[in-house]
Amino acid sequence: MENLLEIRNLKITTLRGKQSVRLLDKVDLNIAKKRSFGIVGESGCGKSITANAILGLLPYPLRVAEGSIRYDSKAGERELLQLSKKELREVRGQEISMIFQEPMTSLDPIFTVEMQMYEALSFHHPGLARGEMRDRALEMLRRVNIPRPEQTLTSYPHQLSGGQLQRIMIAIALINDPRLLLADEPTTALDVTIQAQILRLMNDLKEQNDTSIIMITHDLGVIAETCEEVAVFYAGQVVEQANVVELFGQTAHPYTLGLLRAVTSLGGESRKLYTIPGIVPPGGQWAQGCRFADRCEKCMEKCRQAMPALTEVVPGHLCRCFLHSEEVEQ
Ligand SMILES: Nc1ncnc2c1ncn2[C@@H]1O[C@H](COP(=O)(O)OP(=O)(O)O)[C@@H](O)[C@H]1O
Ligand code: SF4
Ligand SMILES: [Mg+2]
Known part of the structure; x- marks a missing residue:
């Protein structure tokens, strides 16, 4: 395989009563080896269900x-x-790891950091001696810049700060040298300074380990800091995809432009400059034409009648909008 991960025609549904409801529609993604791929979009667009799938x-x-x-x-x-x-359990943790927005969804409050790190290790390396596990755990804590790693090993989660817990979660996610790290809003719950530190740390770790990263976020600022390639999700579809330089330099889709205007600055104070008016239509309650039509300043008559296809604007840059192509989704 040329890529590390290839998602083709992915459709996810749920049940409402007895009715099947579509949540994700025909998503295609290629995650290249040793690259960082961003998935960005507002809440409810289908980012997390894609990662969970x-x-x-x-x-x-x-x-x-x-x-x-x-x-x-x-x-x-x-x-x-x-x-x-x-x-799947074997693949998870050993080859593919995941970190979530809330460290406490992965860390157990009643066990020390040490016990949780050893559990992750021994699950995939059952023969390791305790001393070897301790060495490996300490090495990982140092790599994620935890001060006083020995002391941290014997701490319980409630004795540590949110930023430290997030670092520990990253340390656990990386302890078995995964080839792919799925990070679902890993810094959303943190203040901006810690957020910038954690993102820098993830970049360093990627360089050192040759790990591919799928970074899921609602914030294009996070994408700019960490990713090489990015897919913009809206209402269960990819609406734009390109490498990061192209996406920021030649933004094509009105939704992406709205997200760009809404970026909060990383590292500095967090300012909400702008929010796109209206809301993301919930799963299954999509109009027949362009799903962004109700919120789009550029909406034309045909946008409400047919769904634009995802087409190439220039090589490697995909966009789903009638401003850029007449092609209709079949
Ligand atoms: N457990 C669930 N049960 C029913 N619907 C869900 C569930 N999880 C997610 N959804 C729906 O799937 C859609 C995509 O959700 P999600 O992937 O969590 O969005 P995002 O991560 O982009 O914020 C939303 O419409 C959401 O309401
Ligand atoms: S297809 Fe029409 S409504 Fe949809 S994003 Fe493009 S211009 Fe806006
Ligand atoms: Mg989510």
Whole structure:
């Protein structure tokens, strides 16, 4: 496989009563090896369910209705959607790790940091002696810049700050040298200074480890700091995709332009400059034409009648908007 991960025609549905409702529609993504790929969009656009589908973690009644997620594992090419629970658990943690917005969803308040790090390690390396586990845990804590790592090992989560917990979560996610790290809003709950530090740390770790990263965020500022390639999600679809320089320099989709105007500055004070008027239509309640039509300043008559196709504006830059192509989604 050329890429590390290839998502094709991914459709996710849920049940409302007895009715099947679409939440994600025909998403195609290629995650290259040793690259960082951003998924950006407002809340409710389908970012987290995409990440959860990759790891087989969709909660019932959500399910993958169609599509394929191929992964180039150490043991050869795998179709992640066809793995058993046991096989998925092996891939998770060892080859693909995930970090979430809330460290406490992954850390257990009743165990020390040490016990949680050893558990992650021993799950994939059952033969390790305690001394070896301790060395590895300390090394990881140092790499994520935890001050006083020995003392931190014996701490409980409530004794540590939000920024430290997020670093520990990153340390645990990286302890088995994963090839792919899925980071779902890893810094959203943190203040901007710590946020900038954690993003810098993730960049450094990526350089050192050759790990690919999928960075999920609602903030294009975070994408600018960390990603090489980016897909913009809106209402369960990709509406624009390009490398970061192209996306910021030649922004094509009106939705992406709105997100750009809404960027909060990293490192400095957090300012909300602008919010796009209106709300993301909920899953399944999509109009037949362009899903952004109700909120778009450039909306034309045809935008309400047909859905624009995702087409190439210039090589490598995709956009789903009638301002750039007449092509209709079939
Ligand atoms: N457990 C769930 N049950 C029902 N609907 C869900 C569930 N999780 C997510 N959704 C719906 O799926 C859509 C995409 O959600 P999500 O992927 O969480 O968005 P994002 O991460 O982009 O904020 C939303 O319409 C959301 O309401
Ligand atoms: S297709 Fe029309 S409504 Fe949709 S983003 Fe483009 S201009 Fe706006
Ligand atoms: Mg989310």
